[in-house]
Amino acid sequence: xxAETMLDPRAMNSPADRHAAATTDTLRANELSLGYGAxxxxxxxxxxxxxxxxxxxVTAIVGPNGCGKSTxxxxxxxxxxxxxxAVLLEGKDIHAYKRREVAQRIALLPQETHSxxxxxxxxxxxxxxQPYQGALSQWSEEDQRxxxxxxxxxxxxxxxxxxxxxMSGGQRQxxxxxxxxxxxxxxxxxxxxxxxxxxxxxxxxxxxxxxLAHEEGKTIVMVVHDLASACRYADHIVAMHAxxxxxxxxxxxxxxxxLVRKLYGVECRLIPDPDTGxxxxxxxxxxxxxxxxxxx
Amino acid sequence: xxxxxxxxxxxSAPTGTLWWRHGKLSLLLLRAPLLAAGILLLALLMASxxxxxxxxxxxxxxxxxxxxxxxxxxxxxFVVQExxxxxxxxxxxxxxxxxxxxxxxxxxxxxxLATPGIIGIDNGATAFAVASVVGMGxxxxxxxxxLSGAVIATALAFGLSGGIxxxxxxxxxxxxxxxxxxxxxxxxxxxxxxxxAANSAYPWTVGSLNARDADSLTxxxxxxxxxxxxALWLGRGLNTLRFTDRVxxxxxxxxxxxxxxxLWLSVVLTAAAVAVAGPVGMVALVGPEIARYLSRxxxxxxxxxxxxxxxxxxxADLAGxxxxxxxxxxxGIVMAVxxxxxxxxxxxxxPR
Numbered sequence: 001x002x003a004e005t006m007l008d009p010r011a012m013n014s015p016a017d018r019h020a021a022a023t024t025d026t027l028r029a030n031e032l033s034l035g036y037g038a039x040x041x042x043x044x045x046x047x048x049x050x051x052x053x054x055x056x057x058v059t060a061i062v063g064p065n066g067c068g069k070s071t072x073x074x075x076x077x078x079x080x081x082x083x084x085x086a087v088l089l090e091g092k093d094i095h096a097y098k099r100r101e102v103a104q105r106i107a108l109l110p111q112e113t114h115s116x117x118x119x120x121x122x123x124x125x126x127x128x129x130q131p132y133q134g135a136l137s138q139w140s141e142e143d144q145r146x147x148x149x150x151x152x153x154x155x156x157x158x159x160x161x162x163x164x165x166x167m168s169g170g171q172r173q174x175x176x177x178x179x180x181x182x183x184x185x186x187x188x189x190x191x192x193x194x195x196x197x198x199x200x201x202x203x204x205x206x207x208x209x210x211x212l213a214h215e216e217g218k219t220i221v222m223v224v225h226d227l228a229s230a231c232r233y234a235d236h237i238v239a240m241h242a243x244x245x246x247x248x249x250x251x252x253x254x255x256x257x258x259l260v261r262k263l264y265g266v267e268c269r270l271i272p273d274p275d276t277g278x279x280x281x282x283x284x285x286x287x288x289x290x291x292x293x294x295x296x
Numbered sequence: 297x298x299x300x301x302x303x304x305x306x307x308s309a310p311t312g313t314l315w316w317r318h319g320k321l322s323l324l325l326l327r328a329p330l331l332a333a334g335i336l337l338l339a340l341l342m343a344s345x346x347x348x349x350x351x352x353x354x355x356x357x358x359x360x361x362x363x364x365x366x367x368x369x370x371x372x373x374f375v376v377q378e379x380x381x382x383x384x385x386x387x388x389x390x391x392x393x394x395x396x397x398x399x400x401x402x403x404x405x406x407x408x409l410a411t412p413g414i415i416g417i418d419n420g421a422t423a424f425a426v427a428s429v430v431g432m433g434x435x436x437x438x439x440x441x442x443l444s445g446a447v448i449a450t451a452l453a454f455g456l457s458g459g460i461x462x463x464x465x466x467x468x469x470x471x472x473x474x475x476x477x478x479x480x481x482x483x484x485x486x487x488x489x490x491x492x493a494a495n496s497a498y499p500w501t502v503g504s505l506n507a508r509d510a511d512s513l514t515x516x517x518x519x520x521x522x523x524x525x526x527a528l529w530l531g532r533g534l535n536t537l538r539f540t541d542r543v544x545x546x547x548x549x550x551x552x553x554x555x556x557x558x559l560w561l562s563v564v565l566t567a568a569a570v571a572v573a574g575p576v577g578m579v580a581l582v583g584p585e586i587a588r589y590l591s592r593x594x595x596x597x598x599x600x601x602x603x604x605x606x607x608x609x610x611x612a613d614l615a616g617x618x619x620x621x622x623x624x625x626x627x628g629i630v631m632a633v634x635x636x637x638x639x640x641x642x643x644x645x646x647p648r
Contacts (some may be wrong), residue, residue, distance in 0.1 A: 079545055103548030110542035114406075118593030119538075122310055126324075127536060131548040135529060139315055139324035141307065161311050183547075 025052035026219060027076060027106070027187055031085035034068075034075045045071040047243045048085060053221050053236075055186075058213045060224045060234035064264055068243045069223045070111065070191055076221065077108045077189050103131035107180035111191040111223075115164035121175045122160040125151055128182025147182050153216075154178035154208060170201025177208065188212065190222040194229070206233040227263075231255055231279045239263055255279045261287060312594070329597040332590035336603035340388070343610045347384050348376055350618050386508045386572055387613045387627070388606040389516050391579050393569035395605020396527060396598060398580025399587065400562040403534050403596050404555055408585070408642065410468055412446075412566040413577015416475025420449025421570035422500055423478040423485070429497040430489040438500075439515040439571035446567035449474050450559070503574035503628020505613050512571040519568040523561050527598050530557060534596045576628045578635030579605050579612075585642075 029051040035044040045068040053059050053076075061069045074080045076087055078094045087094040089105060097105075107128070115124075128150065129143040151157045154174045164172055173193065180188055193209065194202040210233055212218045224230040230237055231251040239247040239254065241263055247254040252272070260268050260281065268284040309315035314330065316323045348360040353375055355363070362368050363376035398411040412418055424445030425438045449471075457470035482501060486494045499506060533554035536544035544551045566580075583605030587597040590604075609627065612634065616625040 074542075077546065079542060098548075099545070099550060100548035103546060106546075108542065108546035110540060110546070112540055113543055114538075114540050116538040116593075118595075120311075126310065127539075127547060130532070130536065133532075135532065136321050136323070138532075139317075139322050144307075144310070147310075 026055055026090055027053045027221070028088040029072070029076065029085070030088055032072075032075060032087060033083040033085055034071050034080055035083055036080075044083065045243055046075065049243070049245060050085075051238060051245055051248070053187075053219060055219050056213060056217045057235040058210060058220045058222070058233060059236040059238060060222055060230035061238045061240060062224055062227050062230045062263070063240035067240045067263075069240055072240070073189055073191050073221065073223050077106055078102045079108075100131050103183065103185075105185050106187045106189060107183040107185040109176055109180050109188070109190045109193060111195065113176055115172060117163075117165060119164050120161050121151070121156055121164065121167075121178070122147070124164060124175055125156075125178045125182050128179040131183060146184060150178045150181035153181055153212070168201075169196050170198070170204060173197060173201070173205055174208070177205070181212075186217075186219060188218050188220045190220070192223050192225055195225060202229065209233065227255070227260070228281055231281075232273070232276065251278050260284075326591075326594045328594040329587075329591035329600050332587060332597060332600040333603055335590060336587070336600055336607055340603055340607045340610065343607055343614070344384055344388070347387070347610055347614045348380050350614060351375070351380060352621060382508070382513075383505050383613070384610065386505050386513055387610045389513065389520060390505070390569040390573040390576065391583065391606040391609025392602040393516060393520055393523070393565040393605075394576060394579040394609070395583025395587075396524065396602040397562040397565040397569070398577075398605070399584040399596065399598055399601035400527060400534075400558050400565075401580070402584060403537055404558045404562070405467055406538070407465070407468065409581075410471075411577060411580035411584075412562055413575065413580050414475070415453055415468065415471030416449045416473075416478060417446045417453075417471075417563060417566050418570055418575035418577040419475040419478035419482070420445040420447075420452075421567045422575045423482045424448075425500050425571055425574075426482050426485055426497045429500065430485055430493040437511060438509060439512050439568060442571040443564065443567040445478070446563045446570070449478055450563050499626065500570075500574040502626045503576035503631065504626035505573055505609075506624065506626065508572055512568075516568040516572050519564055523565050524598075524602065526557070526561060530554060530561075531596060531598055534558065534598075538596065574628055576609070576631050578628075578631040578639075579609055581642075582608055582631075582635050582638055585638075 029049050031048045031050055032046060033044060033048050034046040035042060037043050049072065061072060063069050071080070075082060078087070078097070078099070081095065089097065089102070094102060125147050126143070129147065133139070133143070148157070151160060154177045156171065156174045156178050159167065159171060159175070164175060167175070177193070190209070194205050197205065206229060209220055209222065213220045213235070224234070234251060237248065237251050237254055238245055239259055246262060247259050255270065257268055257270060260266060265287050266284050267287055268281045270279045271282060272278070273280045309324070312327050314325045314327055316325075345357050345360060348364060349355045349357055355372060355376070359368055359372060360376060363372045364381055366373055366377065401410050401412055401415065402408050404410070421442035422445070424441040428438055428441040452474045453467060453471035456474070457466040459467070486497060486501070533549050536547055536549045537551070537554060541551050584597070584601040586604040586608070587600035591597040591600050612630040613627040616627050616630040619625065
C-alpha cells in the first residue's frame with residue numbers, strides 16, 4: 001500500500017507541499033513518533049511523521065477510527081511527549097517552551113470538555129485569558145475587551161450570563177470556541193469540534209471556523225470524522241492511516257475514490273459540488289460487495 | 297481624551313464578581329463564595345459564643361465573652377478558659393482542616409464523594425496514632441504517626457488505582473479497600489492490648505474533642521497557618537481542574553504540579569486533624585457541600601469550606617456535650633448520626 005502511495009503523484013507533490021516549501025509553517029511535526037504504554041504493552045500510534053500545517057488555513061485531519069488523528073493533535077498541542085522527533089512551534093521544539101508560552105500561541109479545544117456546575121458562559125470565556133494572568137494580576141481592561149470580542153466572534157454574547165449546563169450542545173460548543181478565541185492565539189486546534197452536534201449546529205460551527213481562518217488569518221487544525229464536511233470546509237486535508245500520512249493537499253486534489261477506499265474500505269464516486277466546486281461523495285458502498293460483484 | 301463613563305462595560309466588573317485594581321495589581325473575585333464565607337463566619341461566631349455559654353454551668357453571653365478574656369468570677373473564668381475555650385478552638389481547627397482537606401480532595405478527583413475519610417486516609421492516620429498510643433511498634437508522637445499512616449494509606453490507594461483517573465472512581469474504590477484494611481488493623485491492635493491501653497486509645501477510634509493533646513493542637517494550628525494560604529494560592533489552578541485535564545493544560549496550567557501539591561495539602565491537613573480529634577471524616581463530606589450550596593456552586597469555595605467545617609464541628613460537639621448531659625456523646629458519633637443520612641441523600645438523589 002505504501003508503494004502505491006509513493007507512486008501516486010498527487011500525494012507526493014500536491015500544491016500544499018509546494019506552499020509549505022514556499023512559506024514557513026508556524027506549527028510543524030518533524031519525524032514525530034508518539035505512543036503510550038510501557039515496555040511490553042507499548043503501542044506506537046504515530047510513526048515518524050513529518051507534516052507542515054499551512055498558516056492562515058483550515059486544515060482537516062481525516063482518517064478511520066484509531067488511525068492516530070487525536071494522538072497527533074495531542075502531540076501538536078504539547079499534551080504528549082514525543083518518543084522521537086519533535087513538534088516545532090515557530091521553528092523551536094514545543095517542549096522547549098513553557099506551558100504558559102504555548103498557551104499564548106496555541107488554543108486547544110479537546111473533544112471531551114466537562115462543564116462544571118455553576119459556570120456561566122462569561123466565566124468560561126474568562127478562563128481563556130488565564131495564560132496572560134498572574135496570582136496578583138487577575139483581570140485587566142484588556143482582558144475585559146478581549147473576552148467581549150471573543151464572545152462577539154463566536155456569536156454567544158446574548159447568552160453571557162447563562163450557565164453552560166443549561167444550554168444546547170451547539171451553544172455550549174460556541175462558548176468553548178469563544179474561550180479558545182479569548183486566548184488570542186494564532187493557532188487553534190480542535191478535536192472533532194462538531195461530533196456531538198446536529199446538522200444545523202455543525203454548519204454553524206464550521207462556518208465560524210472558516211471565517212476565523214479566512215477573515216482573521218488564524219491557522220486552524222481540526223480533527224474531523226466526516227470526510228464530506230472536511231471536503232466542504234477545509235482548505236487543506238491531511239489523510240491519515242495507521243499512524244502515517246497517506247495524502248495531503250487541497251480537497252479537490254487529494255480526495256479520490258482510491259483514497260476513500262484506502263482510508264475507509266468503501267467505494268464511492270466523486271463529483272464536484274455545483275456550488276463550491278469541492279468534492280462530493282456519492283454512491284458510497286462497501287468494497288467487499290463490489291469485489292464480489294465484479295468477480296461474477 | 298474622552299473620559300469613560302462609570303457604566304462603560306469595559307470598566308465595570310463582570311456579573312457576579314468583585315474587581316479590585318491598584319496599579320498593576322488586580323483581583324477578580326467571585327461574589328457568591330465570598331458572601332457564603334461571610335455568612336458562615338457570622339454563624340461560626342454565634343456558635344462559638346453559644347459553645348462558651350452552654351454546658352453543665354450555664355452562662356450569659358456577656359459573662360462567657362468576658363470570661364474568655366479572663367474577667368469575672370474565678371470559677372467562671374476557669375470553666376471558660378480552661379475547659380470550654382480550648383475545646384472550642386480544637387473544634388474550629390479540626391473542622392476547618394477536615395473540611396478544607398475534603399474540598400481539595402473532591403476537586404482533585406472531580407468527585408464529591410472523594411473525601412479523605414472515604415479514601416481511607418482517616419483510617420490510615422488513626423491506625424498509626426492508635427499504634428503509638430497503645431505502645432505498639434515505634435512510639436512517635438501521635439501527629440507524626442498520624443501523618444505517616446495518612447501518607448501510607450494515600451500511597452497505597454494511589455498505587456493500587458494507578459493514579460486518580462477519570463472522575464476518580466478507581467481511586468475511590470481502591471481507597472475504600474485500603475481504609476477497610478487499616479480499620480481492621482486498628483481493631484486488631486485494640487483487641488490485643490490491655491483494657492487500659494485500649495481505653496486510652498478509644499477517643500481516636502470514634503473521634504472526640506475530649507482527649508486533646510496540646511502538642512497535637514499546636515501542630516494542627518501550624519498546618520492550618522501554612523495550608524490555608526497555599527490552598528488559596530492554588531485556587532486559580534484548582535478552578536481549571538474542574539474542567540478536564542486537557543482543558544487545564546491547554547490553558548497553560550501545570551496540572552500535575554497543582555494536583556501533587558493539592559494532594560499533599562489534603563493529606564497533611566487530614567493527618568493533623570486526626571491527631572487531635574480522631575477520624576471525624578464526615579465533616580469533610582458535609583462542610584464542602586454546605587459551602588458549595590451557599591456559594592451557588594461558583595468556583596472552588598475553599599475559605600467557605602473551611603468555615604463550614606468549623607461551624608459543623610463546633611455545633612456537633614456542642615450537641616454532643618449538652619444533649620444527653622451529664623453524659624457526653626463523642627463528636628465523631630454525632631457527626632456520623634447527622635452525616636450518614638446526608639451521605640445517603642447524595643447517593644440516592646437523582647443526578648442532574
